[in-house]
Amino acid sequence: MGKFSSTQNRKFYLLLIVPVIFNIVLILVSMSVGRYKVDIKNILFLKNLTSIDRAVLIDVRLPRIMAAILFGATLSQTGAVYQGMFNNPLVSSYILGVSSGAGFGAAVGILFSSNILLIEGLAFIFGIIAVILTLTISRAKSESISLVLSGFVVGSLFQSFLSFLKYVADPYTKLPSIVFWLMGSLSQITLKDIVIIAPILVLLLVVVALFGWKLNILSFGDEEAVSLGENPRLLKRVLIFLTTLQSVIVVSFAGVIGWVGLIIPHTVRFLVGYDNSKVLVLSIFFGSGFLLLIDTLSRTAFPVEIPIGILTGIIGAPFFFVLIRRRHN
Amino acid sequence: MIKISNLQFGYFDTEVLKGLNIEVKEDEILVLLGPNGSGKTTLLKILSKILKPKFGEVSILGKDINKYSISELARIVASVPQIHKQTFPYTVLDIVLSGRNPQLETLKPSKKDLEVALKVLEELSILHLKDRPYTNISGGELRLVLIARALAQEAKILLLDEPTAFLDFKNSNLILNKIIELRDKRHITFIITLHDPNEALRIGDRVALLKKGEIVDIGKPFEVINEKNLRKVYNIDVERVEIDGKVFIYAK
Ligand SMILES: Nc1ncnc2c1ncn2[C@@H]1O[C@H](COP(=O)(O)OP(=O)(O)OP(=O)(O)O)[C@@H](O)[C@H]1O
Ligand SMILES: [Mg+2]
Numbered sequence: 001m002g003k004f005s006s007t008q009n010r011k012f013y014l015l016l017i018v019p020v021i022f023n024i025v026l027i028l029v030s031m032s033v034g035r036y037k038v039d040i041k042n043i044l045f046l047k048n049l050t051s052i053d054r055a056v057l058i059d060v061r062l063p064r065i066m067a068a069i070l071f072g073a074t075l076s077q078t079g080a081v082y083q084g085m086f087n088n089p090l091v092s093s094y095i096l097g098v099s100s101g102a103g104f105g106a107a108v109g110i111l112f113s114s115n116i117l118l119i120e121g122l123a124f125i126f127g128i129i130a131v132i133l134t135l136t137i138s139r140a141k142s143e144s145i146s147l148v149l150s151g152f153v154v155g156s157l158f159q160s161f162l163s164f165l166k167y168v169a170d171p172y173t174k175l176p177s178i179v180f181w182l183m184g185s186l187s188q189i190t191l192k193d194i195v196i197i198a199p200i201l202v203l204l205l206v207v208v209a210l211f212g213w214k215l216n217i218l219s220f221g222d223e224e225a226v227s228l229g230e231n232p233r234l235l236k237r238v239l240i241f242l243t244t245l246q247s248v249i250v251v252s253f254a255g256v257i258g259w260v261g262l263i264i265p266h267t268v269r270f271l272v273g274y275d276n277s278k279v280l281v282l283s284i285f286f287g288s289g290f291l292l293l294i295d296t297l298s299r300t301a302f303p304v305e306i307p308i309g310i311l312t313g314i315i316g317a318p319f320f321f322v323l324i325r326r327r328h329n
Numbered sequence: 330m331i332k333i334s335n336l337q338f339g340y341f342d343t344e345v346l347k348g349l350n351i352e353v354k355e356d357e358i359l360v361l362l363g364p365n366g367s368g369k370t371t372l373l374k375i376l377s378k379i380l381k382p383k384f385g386e387v388s389i390l391g392k393d394i395n396k397y398s399i400s401e402l403a404r405i406v407a408s409v410p411q412i413h414k415q416t417f418p419y420t421v422l423d424i425v426l427s428g429r430n431p432q433l434e435t436l437k438p439s440k441k442d443l444e445v446a447l448k449v450l451e452e453l454s455i456l457h458l459k460d461r462p463y464t465n466i467s468g469g470e471l472r473l474v475l476i477a478r479a480l481a482q483e484a485k486i487l488l489l490d491e492p493t494a495f496l497d498f499k500n501s502n503l504i505l506n507k508i509i510e511l512r513d514k515r516h517i518t519f520i521i522t523l524h525d526p527n528e529a530l531r532i533g534d535r536v537a538l539l540k541k542g543e544i545v546d547i548g549k550p551f552e553v554i555n556e557k558n559l560r561k562v563y564n565i566d567v568e569r570v571e572i573d574g575k576v577f578i579y580a581k
Binding site: 084087088089210211212213214216217219220221223224226227228229230231269273274275277 | 374377378401402403404408417418419423428431437438
C-alpha cells in the first residue's frame with residue numbers, strides 16, 4: 001500500500017521535473033536565437049552583454065517568452081478543466097464562447113482605433129460578455145440548455161458579427177490587422193503587460209490547480225456529484241469564474257491560439273493517468289513548454305514570422321490524431 | 330431512521346409519486362419492488378437530495394431533508410446509481426477514493442482517506458483491481474466498485490438502485506450476500522430496488538410493492554409477495570412454492 005502511493009508519486013514528480021528542465025533549457029535557447037543572436041553563454045553567466053543585447057533580451061524576448069510560458073500553461077489548464085467539467089474530452093478552453101466574443105471585441109477596437117490598449121480592453125470585455133450570455137442562455141426559463149450547447153450558439157453569433165465587421169472593414173488597412181489578431185500572436189506583449197498579468201495568471205493557475213481533485217467529482221455528472229456530497233452548481237460557478245478570467249486574459253493579449261488546450265491535457269493524461277489533481281498541475285508545465293517551443297519556432301524557423309495560432313494547428317492536429325490512435329490501440 | 334410522509338413528486342406535469350408513506354428502521358433492508366416506471370429511482374433520488382419533493386415530508390434521523398446541506402446528507406446517505414456513465418478511465422482506486430468527498434477537510438483526500446478506500450476495497454475482495462482503469466473491468470466488478478465508493482462515504486444509509494441488473498447468476502448472488510453481510514457487520518440501513526421477487530424474498534426484511542407511484546402493499550416479504558398482489562401490479566399469474574421453509578415464486 002505504501003509502495004503503491006510512492007511509485008505513483010515518483011512518476012508524478014518525474015513528469016514534473018522533466019518539463020521543468022526542458023523549459024529552463026528552452027528559455028535559454030529562446031533568449032539566444034532570433035534575427036539578432038546573443039551568445040547563450042553570455043546569457044547564462046550574465047556577462048559581456050552589450051546594451052543592445054540587454055535591450056533585445058529584456059524588452060523584446062523576455063516578455064514574449066514569459067507570455068508563451070504563462071499563456072501555454074493557462075490554455076492547457078483551462079482546457080483540462082472544461083473537459084472534466086463537461087464530461088467531454090473534446091472541448092477546448094473556448095467552449096463557452098470567450099474567443100468569439102473577444103475576437104469580435106478586438107475587431108471593433110481595430111476598426112475604430114489603433115490604440116492597442118483599447119483593442120485589448122474591448123477583447124476582454126466582449127470575451128466576458130460572451131461567457132455571461134452563454135451562462136444566461138443555458139439557464140433560460142426552467143429548461144436548462146446545456147452550457148456546451150449555449151456556448152456553441154453564442155460563439156456562432158459572435159462569429160457572424162465578426163464576419164460582418166470583416167466584410168465592411170477596409171481591406172487594405174483594417175482587415176489584415178483583424179485577420180492577424182485572430183490568428184494569435186505574442187509579438188505585441190510588452191514588459192509592462194507582463195508585470196501586470198503575470199502575478200494574476202500565476203495566482204489563477206495555482207488556485208485552479210487546487211480544485212483538481214474536486215474536478216474528478218464534477219466529471220461524474222451533477223447527480224452523482226450530489227450523492228457524493230458536492231454542490232455541482234456552486235463548484236461549476238466557481239470554476240467557470242476562474243477559468244473565464246484565465247482564458248479572457250490570454251485571448252485579449254494573444255488572440256486566438258487553438259489546440260493547446262486540447263493536446264496538452266490529452267498528452268498529460270496519457271502519461272500520468274486521469275486524476276485531475278495531477279492533470280491540472282502537469283498541464284501547467286507541459287503547456288508552457290509546448291507554447292514556448294511553438295513560439296520560438298514561429299519567429300525563427302521561417303524567413304517571416306508565422307502566426308502562432310497557425311503553427312499550433314499545423315502541429316496540433318496531426319499530433320492529436322496520433323494521440324487518439326495510440327489510445328485506441 | 331427515515332420517515333416519508335405523504336411524499337408527492339412529478340416531472341413537469343406528470344405525477345410520478347402520489348403520496349407515499351414509508352418508515353424505514355435502523356439496520357433494516359427495505360426492498361422496493363415494482364414495474365418499470367413505477368417511481369423507484371425517483372424515490373431514491375429524492376432521498377439523496379438529487380430531486381426535491383414537491384409536497385410532503387422526508388425526514389432522516391429526525392431532521393427534515395431540506396434542512397441538510399448536500400455534504401451533510403452525503404455523510405449519512407450514500408447511493409449507487411442504476412446507471413453510471415463512464416467517461417474518463419480513472420483507476421478503480423480513484424473512483425473509490427472519490428467516495429471520501431463528503432468527509433474531506435481540505436480540497437483533496439488525505440492519507441487517512443486513502444486507507445479507508447483501500448480497506449473498503451479489501452472488504453469487498455476487489456483490492457487486486459485498484460490500479461486498473463475502471464472502464465476495463467466487468468459489469469459485476471464495476472457494480473462492486475461503485476458499492477465500494479458508496480461504502481467509502483461511511484454513511485449509515487445506503488441506497489442501491491438495481492444492484493443486480495446486468496449481472497450473471499454468480500455475481501448477483503455475490504452482491505446480495507455482500508449486502509446481508511454489510512448490514513450484519515456494519516449495521517447499515519439499506520433501501521434497495523430490485524426486479525426479481527425471489528431476490529426480494531431472499532434479502533428483504535420488508536418489501537414495498539409500488540405501482541404507478543403508489544404503494545400497493547408493504548410488509549414482510551413472504552406476506553407482500555403473493556399471487557394477488559403480483560397480479561394486481563404486474564398483471565400476470567404467479568405460483569408460490571415453499572421449499573425448506575423458503576418461499577419461491579415463478580410466473581405461470
Ligand atoms: N428525468 C425525467 N423526466 C421526466 N420524466 C421522468 C424522468 N425520469 C423518470 N421519469 C418518469 O417518471 C416515472 C418514474 O420513473 P423512475 O425512473 O422513477 O421509475 P423506476 O421505477 O425506477 O423504473 P425502472 O424500473 O425502469 O428503473 C416514469 O414514468 C418515467 O418515465
Ligand atoms: Mg429505476
